[in-house]
Ligand SMILES: CC/C=C\C/C=C\C/C=C\C/C=C\C/C=C\C/C=C\CCC(=O)SCCNC(=O)CCNC(=O)[C@H](O)C(C)(C)COP(=O)(O)OP(=O)(O)OC[C@H]1O[C@@H](n2cnc3c(N)ncnc32)[C@H](O)[C@@H]1OP(=O)(O)O
């Protein structure tokens with residue numbers, strides 16, 4: 001193990017990274033709160049400010065993936081569609097099997113210049129997660145309770161509000177509704193069987209209602225659906241903790257641009273269309289399992305310096321006062337203060353793995 005790799009695996013480094021993320025995140029949440037009066041004067045200006053503030057938070061996580069871990073992201077796509085990415089609103093349909101799939105999504109958003117404005121249909125519980133959840137409130141993220149009777153109206157209303165959004169955005173939809181596990185897959189395939197639907201090997205049965213309401217609500221606003229299929233080289237199952245330890249992964253993303261006009265308006269036909277799409281996605285994963293690559297040419301966008309610059313800016317800003325505090329702490333000579341500080345750090349040490357495994361996020365009660 002090289003010296004740099006050894007440094008990246010040190011707990012002290014992780015603590016410093018978390019400190020910068022948490023403190024900058026809370027400062028940005030506070031700044032977002034201060035934009036509330038601006039909404040009353042100019043909604044579009046408030047939205048543009050919030051897009052930039054959100055970028056300051058999400059790009060820190062992207063920087064961990066791109067610059068700290070050096071993870072590579074390869075895009076397989078049609079060269080004719082490539083120039084449109086980032087230049088239009090789109091609905092992104094992505095498989096949900098990896099702990100860091102959202103972060104790979106964010107990384108592509110960053111490379112195509114839509115990170116600050118990107119959106120997702122997220123479970124309601126995530127709205128209460130400090131920093132990310134609070135940031136999402138100001139980004140007009142769409143939340144669902146996974147109770148169709150309620151979601152039907154609220155999801156539609158939230159999406160309608162995005163019609164006059166001032167910047168291009170990608171709206172991410174995990175149609176599987178939950179992250180893939182062998183157990184969930186088994187149950188899902190029983191449902192498929194009972195409904196007379198073809199079985200899937202690499203995906204859960206897609207939930208069709210959210211997709212239908214999204215497509216209908218964003219007609220005239222979004223130009224296309226980006227059917228996106230993600231996998232990692234060497235059968236790796238990457239984790240946030242792995243990234244933090246500086247482990248380098250290699251993500252492959254296959255994207256097909258499907259104009260929105262090609263998607264049926266009728267609910268039943270739209271559901272059938274989505275089931276067929278997932279059959280195709282399954283065949284792409286089969287191709288990947290056999291050949292180690294997706295079909296089609298590679299058109300990888302390079303990483304940009306902005307996520308690193310933003311991260312260095314917040315680190316410099318926040319590590320200076322921390323350094324001053326530590327100097328004062330040590331020079332105070334108070335045993336009680338030093339012991340209390342060590343106790344706080346130990347508590348943080350216990351919590352960090354839980355945050356990074358993401359298990360605490362998935363296990364929130366419904
Ligand atoms: C160029 C580069 C391109 C791309 C780059 C990639 C991406 C970048 C883009 C953007 C990034 C932006 C942000 C990312 C950041 C973070 C994201 C993080 C987290 C979010 C993750 C989540 O929160 S996922 C969970 C929430 N989302 C969803 O659930 C969406 C899918 N769900 C739906 O659509 C649902 O329909 C619903 C939520 C709208 C309503 O749910 P409900 O359960 O009430 O209704 P359903 O119709 O779905 O369910 C009832 C029917 O389902 C049948 N059933 C029962 N059991 C199962 C089962 N196990 N599997 C399948 N189906 C089942 C049941 O029989 C009912 O059937 P009926 O026939 O009676 O309808």
Ligand SMILES: CCCCCCCC/C=C\CCCCCCCC(=O)OC[C@@H](O)COP(=O)(O)O
Pocket residue numbers: 017018021060061064096102123126129132177178179355356358361362363
């Ligand atoms: C600069 C780096 C510092 C990093 C510190 C960041 C710690 C991480 C904090 C917040 C990340 C929040 C990202 C939210 C995305 C979580 C994905 C998720 O939770 O998907 C839920 C989905 O599966 C469905 O779940 P279940 O069906 O309920 O199971």
